[in-house]
Amino acid sequence: MYKILKRRELNSSVTLMEIEAPLIARKAQPGQFIILRVDEEGERIPLTIAGTDTDTGAVTIIFQVVGATTTLLNHKQEGECIHDFVGPLGRPTELEGLKSVCVVGGGVGCAIALPVAKKLHKMGCKVTSIIGFRSKDIVILEDEFEACSDNLVRMSDDGTWGRHGLVTAALEDLLTEDPKQFDEVIAIGPVIMMKFVCKVTEKYNVKTIISMNPIMIDGTGMCGGCRLTVGGETKFACVDGPDFDGHLVDFDEAMSRGAMYRNFEQHAYEETCNLFQKEVQ
């Protein structure tokens, strides 16, 4: 059992939790993920690590409530426990030797992009962050990005916060200005966003690393459910990734595979919501 040390709602559908897992906290690197089960009968879901604290032994996860399992997790309070928490899984993001990087975060993906930006900043790398949200009321981690970015660009789809438009527009502007200013672009967010970021950077020939978060069960290479096509070859996100060269990833296939259980998930989500509503009544 793994204790919830801290719980904070970042916006109406995104929650931060610090989980007591000292061994994982000691080892985890930016880019790696954990798999958790909320209760004994629970589903295993992967979540990328959003931060660690070796003093308190805490591993931070930030998740959006999108389905049954994240709803159950969101109902857990500080001091309560979750049943299983395993990690750190996957390969860490390779950051060594980078001098100037553009970190692009979209929505809740910003939670995963943050530890990468922080580490780069700490390494002395010049960090340009572009973070985008649908709207002002769901913005998360603005101050945290401010603290570790040399240049922070804020974007919103509806124009209620920062600049009106998608992250790709801001990225394109920066690259038109000076296509050689970044050694690398690291983009983390919805698959569709990462696909279009790669379309932009391909034009300017800038290496782009993206982080995949597909459906998986064990996270150790056993099920193959997380497989994707990278440069024409089948790779497992859990052991070969989750980071990949974005210019080689078959994003359309990844999006299609991500929707495999959409009907089931929608149904399970509604059932879980009903369950909690009944409890409230």
Add this chain to the structure above:
Amino acid sequence: MAKANMSPVKNKMPQQDPAVRIRNFNEVALGYTAEQAVDEAKRCLGCKAHPCMTGCPVSIKIPDFIAKVAEGDFEGAFQVINQDSSLPAVCGRVCPQESQCEKYCVRGIKGEPVGIGRLERFVADYHREHCKEAPAKPEPNGHKVAIIGAGPAGLTCAGDLARLGYDVTIFEALHLAGGVLVYGIPEFRLPKAIVQKEVDNLVAMGVKVETNMVIGRVLDIDELMKDDGFEAVFIGTGAGLPRFLNIPGENLKGVYSANEFLTRTNLMKAYEKHPETPIMHAKNVAVVGGGNVAMDAARTAKRLGAENVYIVYRRSEEELPARREEVEHAKEEGVIFKLLNNPVEILPTETEDRALKGFVAGMKCIRMELGEPDASGRRRPVEVPGSEFVLDVDSVIIAIGTSPNPLIRNTTEGLDTNNHGCIVTHGEGGETSRTHVYAGGDAVTGAATVILAMGAGKHAAAAIHKQIMDK
């Protein structure tokens, strides 16, 4: 000795009717009654040369335990088996007896061999149901050993060392101990309660089971030995990495590795009425492969409600690597064998509707015929030109084998592996190229059987004991 029973056939195993069992996940074979067990035991001639024992990877004293069964001393029979095997309830159910002990049984020359596996199972089940004593906690000897992987090899190695007084910790990557016994082999062939009982027994003996520990990530072997004071490490991480066919369409929705399909149903209980883990309930399913895992997947698909389930195998029935009993059970349950066929492409649904796009619409296969024997001695299947046809399926399960997981070999310096990714060991005890690090089971041999893994775990336990005691 009582007069031998000269019936040329085994006592039939009572089992659930096929029409009933394809609608549930309860165990298919129900086990002998005491009368049937005694009757079957009397078919054993108690040969002096005991050829059956030469076929057993852990050399169970088969004629001795069967003699006890014939006398009606079932607990005595258990004690005989227990000297050599620590998982008889499991092995009685999943060992390929027809190519091991029963293959050498003299009664098999003119008729069917003695049902050794069925008797082993009966004895183990009898003991489990009647013996209420918790296993004794041995006197600690003050030495610490780490076991990586809670599958058949690891559990066996842990049990043997615990009995000798070692302080044993098993590290398991999943949330539940048992390895392939819990994620792979289905409930209807090996009830999970049996595996749990074996794990509980180890815990009662003082073995610590640390789940959710991926060694190679959270801790590595050097840390276990240097920081945590383990004097020896046994690697029993199995062969969990699924192989794919590398044909077009393999990443369509509805294509599973057998590992994923079985893990979703077994470990994650997707077969339950309101599961938290989803699984596709396909109408027509093709399972590619001919081993036990393929049979497990096919029969699981049937139980999940598929109307037509096909086994697509590129060789003929004779070459099917699965246990005979599994093939028979699959046939009884209506699984259709498409032998001498090989898949060439998995076809996608052709629609612009995004909700339906990207699923499996069929599998293109080509017929095969057997040619000259290949390196394995089996006749090599060759394609029949122009014989392609499309099998109407909406799900495909790939069960063509697994390889060892690379995590340990990538994170343990100086650990030799071969070009198949298997850990290289020297001698029976499973010594690796690293001092005080041992390995056994599928991690060494590649995908093999539960009993071989168990045997390797036993031998490694003996070698570890010797090494530590000689220090």
